Every structure is written in structure tokens, then in C-alpha cells.
Amino acid sequence: MSAPTDEPTPDDLQSPAQTATTPSTTIADTAASPTDTATSSAAATVGNTRSDGDDRWTADVPPDTPWSFTEYINAYRRNAGHPVHILLSFFRGSGGRLAIATLALVAKQSPCWVLPIVTSNIINIITYRDQHDLSELWVNLTVALVFVLQNVLSTWTVALQFGRVNRNIERKLRGSLVVKLQQLSIRFHNETQSGRLLSKVMRDVENVEVLIDQTYRSLPIIALDITIAIVVTAMHSPTVLLFFALTVPAAVIAIYCFRKPIRQSNHDFRSQMEQTQAAVAEMIEMIPVTRAHGLQHVEIDHMSKRLNHIHDTGLRLDVVNGLFGATSWVVFQVFQLGCLAFTSYLALNGRIQIGDVVLFQTYFAQIVNSISSLINLYPVLTKGMESVSSIGEILQETDVERNARDVEPARLRGDVEFRHVDFRYSPDYPMVLRDFSLTVPAGQSLAFVGDSGSGKSTLLKLLIGFGVPQAGSVLVDGIDLKEMDLDAYRRQIAVVPQNTILFSGTLRDNIIYGLGDVNDAEVERVVREVGLDDVVAELPEGLDTQLGEHGGTLSGGQRQRIAIARALIRHPRIIIFDEATSALDSASERKVQAAIDHMMGQCTTFMVAHRLSTIRNADRIVVMEHGRAVESGSYDDLMAARGKFYRLKTLQE
Numbered sequence: 001m002s003a004p005t006d007e008p009t010p011d012d013l014q015s016p017a018q019t020a021t022t023p024s025t026t027i028a029d030t031a032a033s034p035t036d037t038a039t040s041s042a043a044a045t046v047g048n049t050r051s052d053g054d055d056r057w058t059a060d061v062p063p064d065t066p067w068s069f070t071e072y073i074n075a076y077r078r079n080a081g082h083p084v085h086i087l088l089s090f091f092r093g094s095g096g097r098l099a100i101a102t103l104a105l106v107a108k109q110s111p112c113w114v115l116p117i118v119t120s121n122i123i124n125i126i127t128y129r130d131q132h133d134l135s136e137l138w139v140n141l142t143v144a145l146v147f148v149l150q151n152v153l154s155t156w157t158v159a160l161q162f163g164r165v166n167r168n169i170e171r172k173l174r175g176s177l178v179v180k181l182q183q184l185s186i187r188f189h190n191e192t193q194s195g196r197l198l199s200k201v202m203r204d205v206e207n208v209e210v211l212i213d214q215t216y217r218s219l220p221i222i223a224l225d226i227t228i229a230i231v232v233t234a235m236h237s238p239t240v241l242l243f244f245a246l247t248v249p250a251a252v253i254a255i256y257c258f259r260k261p262i263r264q265s266n267h268d269f270r271s272q273m274e275q276t277q278a279a280v281a282e283m284i285e286m287i288p289v290t291r292a293h294g295l296q297h298v299e300i301d302h303m304s305k306r307l308n309h310i311h312d313t314g315l316r317l318d319v320v321n322g323l324f325g326a327t328s329w330v331v332f333q334v335f336q337l338g339c340l341a342f343t344s345y346l347a348l349n350g351r352i353q354i355g356d357v358v359l360f361q362t363y364f365a366q367i368v369n370s371i372s373s374l375i376n377l378y379p380v381l382t383k384g385m386e387s388v389s390s391i392g393e394i395l396q397e398t399d400v401e402r403n404a405r406d407v408e409p410a411r412l413r414g415d416v417e418f419r420h421v422d423f424r425y426s427p428d429y430p431m432v433l434r435d436f437s438l439t440v441p442a443g444q445s446l447a448f449v450g451d452s453g454s455g456k457s458t459l460l461k462l463l464i465g466f467g468v469p470q471a472g473s474v475l476v477d478g479i480d481l482k483e484m485d486l487d488a489y490r491r492q493i494a495v496v497p498q499n500t501i502l503f504s505g506t507l508r509d510n511i512i513y514g515l516g517d518v519n520d521a522e523v524e525r526v527v528r529e530v531g532l533d534d535v536v537a538e539l540p541e542g543l544d545t546q547l548g549e550h551g552g553t554l555s556g557g558q559r560q561r562i563a564i565a566r567a568l569i570r571h572p573r574i575i576i577f578d579e580a581t582s583a584l585d586s587a588s589e590r591k592v593q594a595a596i597d598h599m600m601g602q603c604t605t606f607m608v609a610h611r612l613s614t615i616r617n618a619d620r621i622v623v624m625e626h627g628r629a630v631e632s633g634s635y636d637d638l639m640a641a642r643g644k645f646y647r648l649k650t651l652q653e
Ligand SMILES: Nc1ncnc2c1ncn2[C@@H]1O[C@H](COP(=O)(O)OP(=O)(O)OP(=O)(O)O)[C@@H](O)[C@H]1O
Pocket: 038, 039, 040, 041, 042, 425, 426, 429, 432, 450, 451, 452, 453, 454, 455, 456, 457, 458, 459
């Protein structure tokens, strides 16, 4: 009879990647949208990254973040480079539950140890009737029954107590990753494929969970199985024990031979799965572009090469794992047959009793199974430890944005000043802004125009705080952004990027994103002000209509007006339009333009626009050239001056 065990199965070694949910693009158009952050390497290079001090891993954790979600970030920091220590630190505070679960685990396994003794006793009682009383038979059967029946209760206890510990680790690991992803710099996110990150959050955490589950359920049992088998065998026959000892070196040799290829195959497979997940995410994102250019065959071809590669690597892993299991099985079966031959010989010579042949055979099988489980556990261990390290690539990443600074701004007025700003993205790149100075009083609307690459978007990024000038400063209400608490500051500004990012949810959710409760009248007001009321009237459920992922059913102009509504409802003191109308046809542009015009005067407004007609109403236009302002004035002044702006404008007509 075999008691329920939790040995790893080949399926466990190859658990499929958990389906990742679609990347949520719920970034508000305030400050941190992908479009406007696309070139934010400045932030990481010179601004927000701090590589000194201990807070670099957990900088700026939002105050209401559950403590447990940052606990593992610290665990990784404290035990950097020691994955086993990291893994053990996950169990902190779970001692009580683990103790109960372990006791239950031992009880659950106990029939395995007791039943061979009972079976052997019964055979000896029946075989050697003159030496035994028949009542011993009933005692043995009763003991066996008690041990068997308690298995239900002990299994339930293990599932509940250990399950709580392990599921909690899983939750906290994913929580830590979420917190860390929110802290990592925009540069990091721009440079890292989202699919890779998804794979870490879903698949790697799952691997760690499997590792803990299988190790916890197997290791103590394996240790006890071997110990009990050895002790009982030693008490019955030291000669047989000596024979048993031969199996251990065989196991060690098998593990030694297969360790390296298994580790390598796991590593290759894991990294290819990660890359493929990233590629699939990218492919899905690209589908409209691919379709528009009729390039489906290119994508299919590209993916099929990748999938072939994964197929080969996965197959190699399966074969190595399979060979590993088969070889160890054959080795141990040969030993087991040898054990049967040896103990039969001892019984024939009267050196042991017949019942003992069964006892030794069962215990030998137990030792063999234990070592075999240990060997099967090895790939799970390797894969899990690989995932512990893979998660560490994120949790130990130091490229975090550090936004908490000394000055927390009160309600901003919206005065902005660029004072003698010099800026470059990194020491290897040329200067983008040179001694740039500009003062913008609160409430003024200002448009940057100029050649491509002249530094317009860079100015906006500095204003958002995505970069810090190498010389000079950017001041808002007279406070240097270097000293300003950026999260608090960014809550008072809004950015409308070229591409509006909508998330799956209702139209209302998308407008009030991140604001909690906003009353209907307020939402309806902004909807009217951006001219969305006619659109809302046509939607089946009005503001409560589900937009579907990425709001695919809306036109570019409608999406853009949602972005403006999202900005408007926040009552920003500074608003930034980064080419907000450049992707629109003229009918949509007019509507969006009306919404933008509505915002002007309510707060300080910055605009970058390529279509010069759209900035006609700006109070001031600054013409940029090679990182400097070469002209400045109202539309009419600049046209009258017949300088660079005039030339740009006439070129567009
Ligand atoms: N992340 C970056 N790393 C390095 N260089 C960058 C980065 N982002 C922008 N640049 C460089 O900085 C210069 C100014 O770029 P910026 O995007 O500010 O120009 P722009 O005037 O907004 O151009 P466009 O009108 O084409 O958007 C360009 O030469 C550009 O190549």
C-alpha cells in the first residue's frame, strides 16, 4: 500500500506559462503616459535615479502600500546574491503555521512507515503460529486502521496551513513586483519589453510557488522515510543495512551527471519563454499596423521561427528530464531486484524470517522512492531557483524614480521659469538645450514650435520632472523642481499626449481615472466642455458604456477629447499638450482645438504643435532652433516680423 505522496510529476517540471493578462495601459494622461515619457532617459540618467543609500530599492513607496508588498524588496536587498537565503526569508513570521503543517505532514505520511511493520508482523504471526498469540493479529490490524483513517484529517490540515503560507508568499511576491514596477524609472520601462515583465510577474512567481510546494511536501518526508527505514532495518539486520547503503552513491552519481545539462536547459527555456512572451505582446500591439500594411505573413514567419526555437529548447529539456528520470529508475530497480535476491538468500539460510523479506523489500522500495523523489525534485528546484533570481532582476533593480523631495507644493499658481537651462540626455550625447531661459506667468498659454529635434519635447519633459538640467533650473512658483516633491507636483499638472491611452472600463472610469468619487454633475460638465456630449448621447449606456480594451471603438478625435476631459476634471494648474492634434483629421482637430482653447486661460498652458494653425490662439509662441529660443511673440507679431516663424508658416501653406 502506498500513502498519498506529493512527488513531482513530469508535468510539474514543465508547467505551462500562465496566461498573462493584457497589459493594462491605465496610465493617466497626467504626467506619466508612455508617449510623453518616451525619451525620459534623462530622468534615469541625471535626475530621479539615486544609486546611493539603502532606499534605492524602496524609494517613494506610496504611504498606503501594504507593508508586506515591500517586505520582499528588502528581503532581496538584504540577501543579494544568495537565492536560497532569499527563499528562506519568505517564511519569516510563518513559523507557527509551518509547525502545525509539518506535524500534520508527518501524521499524513505515517501509514507508509507503520504498514510495512504491520504487514511483516502479520506474515510472521501466521507463518510462525507457535511463537505468536492470535490476538496479536487483531492488535496489528487495529493499529493499521487508525493510522490509515487519520490520513484525511492530516491531509486537510496540511492543505490549509501550508496552503496559507505558500499562497501568501505568492501574493506578496506579485505585490512586491507590482510596487517595484510602479517605482522603476520611465527609462527602465521604455527599455524593457512589457512581455518580459509579465512573464516574471506570472510565470516566475508560479515557479517559485511550485518549488516551495514540492520542496516542503517532499523534503521532510524523504528525510523521515530514509531515517525510519534505516533505523528499523538496522534493528532487524545490519547486513541488509549495509546493502542499502550502496544505493546512496548511485543516487549521487546520477544527480551529478545530470545536474549541469538540466540547469542549462531550464535556463535556456526560461529565457526563451520570456522573450517569446514579450514578442507575442509586441505582435498583438502591432496588429493594426501589420494589417494596414498587409504584412501578416512577415509576422507569422517571424513568430514561427521563435516558436520553432522554443519547440527545440523545450524538447531538449523534456528529453534531458526524461532521460534523467529513466536512468535513475532503471538503476534503482536493478538495486531493488538485487535486494530481493539478497534477502531471499538470507531467509533461505534461516538468518532472517520470511516476514522480514517483505519488510526489507518495502523499506528498500521506500528508500529508493525517496531518493528518486529527491532526484525528480532537482529540476523543480533548479527551475524555481532560476525564477527566484529572475524576479530579483526586477526587485533588485536600482533604476527607480525618486520623487519624494523636501518641498511639497501647496496649490500651485502656475508660474513657470526655465533659468539658464543646459541639458543633455547623457554625457555621450550632445547638448539639447543650451542656456535656455524663459519666464511664463501663471495663466499664460505658450506654444513651442521649431524644426524637428530642436528640443521642444525635451522642454516639456523637464517641466514634468522627467529630467534634471545639468546647469540652471526649472522653477514652478519660484520653487526649483529639484527640491519639489514630484508626485505631489504632478498631481497638479496634466499632460495630453499625442496618443491617448484608454483602459478597459467605462467612459466615466476613463475620465475620472484615479480620482475616486466624482459627482455626476462634474463629469457631465467636463464632457460638455470638451464637446463630448453628443458622443455620449449616442453611446448605448452613455457615460457608463464599457469602452473595451484601449477604447478601440472610438475615433482619434473622441479619444483625444477624453484625454482633455481627464485633464480638465483634475483642475490642473499647468497643462501640457504634446502634439495633441497632430494625428487628427481637420474635423476632429477643430473639435479638439475648441476643447484646448477652452482650457487656455484656466491654467498655464504649454503646447507643442507641428501644425502652426493650431497655435494661433496661444498668448505667446516660442520658436526653437538647436536648443535655443530664436523668436518669441504672439502669432500676429511673429507673422509681421517675417522671421523664422513666418518662413515655417509659409512652408506649411
Ligand atoms: N531619450 C533620448 N536620448 C537621447 N537623445 C534624445 C532622447 N530624446 C530626444 N533626444 C534628442 O534630443 C534632441 C531634441 O529632441 P526633442 O524630442 O526634444 O525634439 P523636438 O523638437 O520635440 O522634435 P520633434 O518635433 O521631432 O518631436 C534630438 O536631437 C533628439 O534626438
